[in-house]
Amino acid sequence: MDRSEGPPDPAEVLERHALRDWVWSALEDLSPALQLVTMLRYFTDVTSYEDMAALCAVPVGTVRSRLHQARTRLVGALLASADRVHDDAAVRNGLHRRLAEETLAAAHRGRLASALSEWWSPQADVTWPTGKRTGVDCLPTAFDRDLSDGVRHELVNVVAGRKVVIWEAALRNPPDDPFHCPPGVVWVHFLDQGRVGELRLFHPRRR
Template identity: 50%
Template structure:
């Protein structure tokens, strides 16, 4: 009898997983409810009772939403969900010990990014529509946390947004609750094509860099940015369009080149993650990378926040 029940459960898991991978939100919700006790048991065994368990469970649900298309054996989806919780719990433990994890969000295998995974299954447009329903203050931390590749830890998000780490945690908690409500409210609606926006985002970043190489970045700013665009770093205003142009031209003159590594493109928020290549004669001119975090108003960029990837510790010590 036990074997028969196990076979039935595996068959149900298979059917629900395949439906979820086709974009059936109800099927995904049923999967999470079926396996919630086992997922919670894993979190409790690693973290003990406390608020971290709820955080990890909420994170796991969002990771499952984005990555259900990664499940290759639908019958084993329960083990996959418990693995997501286990990874999240270990990340929480590392953070509690004040050590910076390599990644606080379970990521796909090497050579892929969350955006690539998002493009793999039919839920992607629904997710983005729900993200757009969040307030700007909640939208930015959640997009960086779950969709960027280099600005995912609480500390990195805090530095990029110019807010305390505690505020990041609070906003992410609010955002997760808001996403749950928005996802439920928008499940039956028509959503824009996230893949199209992403493709347009990649095209725009390459066109922008090419124009800058030609000395025409000022034309890009005039065309695609609002007249009163604001440049920020760590939440502090640095200047406007003039500083944007001067900064880009100064880096190019110094031999620094930017290479796009990841593009996140929503209706109201766009993030370009760049690798920075310094000239051979000035290898420490710029940090190894930068994220351009841009908010849009009426289809034009009105705020640009720059977050620079910290230099490796050995480089900092050598130059100190």
């Protein structure tokens, strides 16, 4: 990185170097709350302040404040991390994409509970789009209900950090009930020692 022209603009760096290892090293230095809004804003389609606020269950002003804090902290972190040896962000993202594909494939075969047991904490919490909180045991039941109604989940995007992993999926409704489910769902996983300790599910607004 050329340091002769002053500090880098975090937004520009994130957009131009999304999977560069040193960018992800800087992101990992942020708290989970700051990392989440940054990942949503720059690496997913959940980019409106209103959607981010709804997913994070905070006011829009808090989202704006967190993004400002994240950008400010990233200036120093990007400069400090550019010359380090880093984890391979592209490899990590690829591994999590395969895991997402395998998990959804198992779910479509009615075996989601078995798939989740391999990388989820048994005490994991799930926050549903309605705001309701349950244990992870309710997730396979809800997925099976979608399947019986003819709904399929199609993976669109995966963004993976060491602490936060985001899946974006399209929901394909049956032809005879095209508005059964919203068009998409976002899965936000919070990891604790490599296992999912919390999941937030969110339906972005129709565009």
